[in-house]
Amino acid sequence: MSHIDIAASRRSWEAGLTRVPYWLYRDRDVYDTEQKRVFRGPTWNYLCLEAEIAEPGAYRTTFVGDMPVIVARDEDGELQAFENRCAHRGALIALDDGGKTRDFACVYHAWRYDLQGNLRGVAFQQGVNGKGGMPPDFRMEDHQPRKLRTAAVAGMVFGSLDEDVPPIEEYLGDEILERIERVLCKPVEVIGRFTQTIPNNWKLYMENVKDSYHASLLHVFFTTFNLNRLSQQGGVIVSETGAHHVSYSKVSRQPQPNAEYSAEKLRSDKEGYALAEPGMLDGWDEFGDGVTLQILSVFPGFVLAQIRNSLAIRQVLPAGLDSTVLNWTYLGFEDDTPAQRRMRLRQSNLTGPAGFVSMEDGAVGGFVQRGIAGAEGEQAVLEMGGHGIETQENRTTEASVRGFWNAYRGLMEI
Amino acid sequence: MAQFSQERLGALNAAYARCIDNDEVEAWPAFFEERCLYVINTADNHAAGMQAGVVYADTRAMLRDRVSALREANVYERHRYRHIVGLPVVLGEEDGAARVETPFLVARIMRDGATEIFACGRYLDRVVEGADGRLMFAERVAVCDSRNIDTLLAIPL
16 A cells, blocks of 8 residues: 555545544644645634734734734734744744834844835845845845735734635624624723643634533533523524534523433532532623623634623634644723623633633543544544534534534635 | 741741642632632733733632532543742731732642643732631732643642
């Protein structure tokens, strides 16, 4: 068997969306192709909040997939994003997380860039004492880091490396856009930033985010305190191609005895487990629609979550085959009263790397990554709620996970 | 007037670390006053005045909820910590409370034996003397040097 045959047999994937072969999470070629076709392809990637680069000259460094990016506000107040890579020798142009500057100078040989990412200065271009220097035909405009298209949505900045990516409103679709604007409805303030590194392929995390079936089974906290049960009013909205999703529910604080939950004898359904400080979960109906939980994802790696009054953005970045970086940005609103802010701080315990609700999500992807070692020929089963990717009025479904794979297969052409 | 000697503060920290590392976290909330503040934050957030923590508790009852979630609710692989706590420095005293800064280093030992430095940083404390004469934390903010948390944080720092 030749090398190519070996590769081909390892990489078979039947048509449809109900089976996911495990080699997808463990293959270097797949990883490299994802960088090109998914992250640097016709997709929009979350870069930062507009509030984080409010003033001209303000910038932040971030990533699109594993590609380093600078996002800045230029002198005219326009959003600019470009590769954080010097056109000379490839060194990082900006080394800090962010700041304010008039221009960027690469530390290696002091090549200078303006806030749009244009090369504006080459040290010793004319040489020294009439000797050396660049050839006369060297033109700075022929050398620059790759530029991204940028778009602002509800105070967030997204970027794309693809010339032909649809406008972001079209990319998201009305339903997703509406649900983003529902949460980010007024000026926000960053109240904390955390990074969490998890030991699994990035796709396992995105599947977990989109999987409304697991939430009340894995997360005891949700179930016990009636924060999220599949029997509650709620549903899953899947965008047209399946790329994006929203899962939502409305919670009543009344206990909800439910025959299916009792019959399953779930580990997550614990009687007699009560909070010493139940006031932590009180909160208030700040969006006026009674929805107490909304998890929203935008393909490929953006999550906006509202768990009661805790609001957070997750930027999901692949950092190797079995490593993923989650950049958490916890949010409040500028007009929060002290009491509202205190409630958000208290409810920040629900989310993040130590979140009562989200802690398990940091570990479960690693359990899969380790579980599938040696199972390249095997595959995962995704049949809850049928075979399709349609929006459903219940959450006992894997429709939005299948949606992820529909969008993924389209871009990856596999 | 309470005496906040380095010896007394050192003993407080030793007992605190021992409680967590010996897996006796049920006793952990008792190191705090009823109305207290316990936050795990990063140096970057702290410097920027950002208050949200990966853990944020402003009552002892919330600390008890951390313990019951750790024992009953949350799912994580079995692991332990080993705290190495440095010498406390008293930064000042006012209204019967001492502001204290103490460096810490926490190794995490996973069930398969993998051992690594999980967190390091400094405790920024407000220490008071309780009615029974014991020193207690009115505030303990664990300011981690790194903003990165590996996998998850279940056991308190």
